[in-house]
Amino acid sequence: MRVTRGRPRLSWRAVLAAAGLPVLLVLLWWLVGGLSFYLPGPDRVARAFAGTWFSRRLLDDVLPSLLRLLAGYAVAGLVGVGLGVPIGLSPRLRATLEPVLEFFRAIPPPVLVPLIMLLAGIDTPMKVLVIVSGCVWPILLNTVEGVRALDEVLSDTCRMYGVRGASRLRRFVLRGASPQIMAGLRQALSIGIILMVISEMFASSSGLGFTIVLFQRQFEIAEMWSGILLLGLLGLGLSLLFRRVERRVLSWYHGSGAARA
Incomplete structure (x- = not known):
């Protein structure tokens, strides 16, 4: 370079x-490719990709999936950061809640799908809640660790200069914990894509997960592979987009690291 x-x-x-x-x-x-009926060559998959996704399915299946993913991801981010900050700031609260948090974190989110279906039905709220149930944990736990590891000298400095309340939360707590928070958000993004697909495989009539399973059941193998390829491309695109946002949010952090080097 x-x-x-x-x-x-x-x-x-x-x-x-x-x-x-x-x-x-x-x-x-x-x-x-082509040695097996279930493994079509890239030329067949490319033709199926163009015929399947450059059509009405882009609005009927891809867009609803992305909207559910973004909704669940946003809710998980708000809940994770909103709960992680007070837990990280209070050692007593952290000691009280840690066993409960570890218990619920250990439950695989796909296992909760039948329960969430009973509580929220089979429509969009269920799918969003499934995404939230998995995305919230890396955000919450990384926020707790980021807040817990804040510099005590800087904390005392804020106290001496009268930086309190919302100003202290914004300028010291959230800013100081932002590298850990962004790490949790990065982990949650990949989890959210997985749960988006899983949630759409249960009692759904639209979405990428539903469409891929439908193609598999109808033995439209090239179309099924095109859906898998689309998921990979979406994941790559969202990852690159997140990297740009992360670089902008943490520009102060990377800049200070470069200055120290």
């Missing part, structure tokens, strides 16, 4: 290194 005027610029070598493994995987797929 070459540096020009203080900004990193990718070289051709770095681009080729990043693209090398995907190209090799596609070539391998091309070689073994």
Whole structure:
């Protein structure tokens, strides 16, 4: 990687290194594709992808899935940070709640799907709650650890200068814990995509999970693989988008690290 005027610029070598493994995987797929009915070649999957997802299904299945994912992710973020901050600030509250939190965290979220269906029905609220039930834990626990590890010297400094209330929460607590909070949000994003698909496989009539299972039951194998490919592309796109947001939110943190180096 070459540096020009203080900004990193990718070289051709770095681009080729990043693209090398995907190209090799596609070539391998091309070689073994077609040897089995259940493993179509990339050309068939590409045609199925264009015919399936560049159509009405983009609005009927992909968009509802993304909206449920974003809704569940946002609720989990608010709940995780909202509960994690007071728990992290209070050693007594943390000691009281830690066994309960560890108990519920150990329960796999897919196991809760039948229970959530009984409580919330089979519509969109159920699917959002399933996503929340899995995404909230990495956000909550990382927030607790980030708040608990705040610098005591900075805390005393805030107290001496009269920085209290909402100003202390915004400028010291949330800012100081933001690297851990963003780490929890990053983990929750991948969990949310998995739970989005799982929630749509139960008593659903739309969404990516429902459509992929429908293709499998109708033996439309190329279309099923195109749905799996779309999920991977969506996950990649959301990950890259999150990385940009994280870089902007934590610009002060990375900048201080670069200055120390």
